[in-house]
Amino acid sequence: MLRKIQIIFFWMLAGLWSFSISADELILNPSEQAYLQEQQVISMCVDPNWLPYEKLDTDGKHIGLVAKYIALIQSKLGIPIKAIKTDTWQQSQKLYENGLCDIVSALNKTPERAQYLAFTQPYIESPAVLILNEKNLTANKLADLDGQTLGMVKGYVYESKLREDYPDIEIAYVSDMEVALLDVSAGTITATLGPLFLTFAMVQELGLDNLTVVGNTEYRDELRIGINKDNQILIDIMDKTVASLTKEDHSYVRRMWAVERNP
Structure with a gap:
């Protein structure tokens, strides 16, 4: 992917x-x-x-x-x-x-x-995209993640927006975006959200070929x-x-x- x-x-x-x-x-x-x-x-x-x-x-x-x-x-x-x-x-x-x-x-x-x-x-600027493990494609959009875990760095801009717009998504705090991607790859969390530009570069450098972009969101950097x-x-x-x-x-x-x- x-x-x-x-x-x-x-x-x-x-x-x-x-x-x-x-x-x-x-x-x-x-x-x-x-x-x-x-x-x-x-x-x-x-x-x-x-x-x-x-x-x-x-x-x-x-x-x-x-x-x-x-x-x-x-x-x-x-x-x-x-x-x-x-x-x-x-x-x-x-x-x-x-x-x-x-x-x-x-x-x-x-x-x-x-x-x-x-x-x-x-x-x-960069659109914010939703990233899932290709073996766990349970969502096509943020609204599909109600009751599931999404990795997020505390204090990042999306945190407050998610809490306001999608209060039923369970936020799993991580130290940085690399950890979020690794956790999605390992299956310990369902998804993460990040700017396409940053996400692409990190996925490429980490070699996480089991991750996939399932869609843009209404958010952007x-x-x-x-x-x-x-x-x-x-x-x-x-x-x-x-x-x-x-x-x-x-x-x-x-x-x-x-x-x-x-x-």
Whole structure:
């Protein structure tokens, strides 16, 4: 079934960068330029184990597709952007909730997160798909999973949506998406839910050829940069910077990410 996932993935790949069709020129006003000159560094919270989007490697280096975007944004702004070392997404959440990072590299916008963060426009998007073991195809859609277990990382955007929209699905919390896929493959949970882009890459790397995509859901990833909501000038700067990303910028990021994955 890996081939089936590959076909769906490549059909959707172009849509990941669909927000780049039009772009604004990056023009910072004198106050914004002065702010960047005064700052020595922009601190950033990340998900430390979310490849292919992002990860902190054993040396604390930020890698993955999102890291390539952040490197490009750093070059546009001319100021270092440094990832804060954490071991889990939950630790990063605590940091941004307490105002201890200037930005968050990539996350979906939710009402809960908007209590702490402002958001740029999306710069990556991907549909969320339902993944099952091909020997246990008991569902074609989320509504079919009532009373069954679905693996989910606590704090991920789908968690609150699932609890609201499908309260009868039993959520089995896992440490990360890799564990969720392995558990579905082993048959210890029924299904998991994740962005197609991330899911494809992980299934391929883990060699889990007994997993299959049974369908899209009404959910999707629309990844944005989150900014400390008390820092209006940085909000304006990041808004302008993400809005300035061109088709050429997105193509460059894809090439750099491909080199990282296949050196």
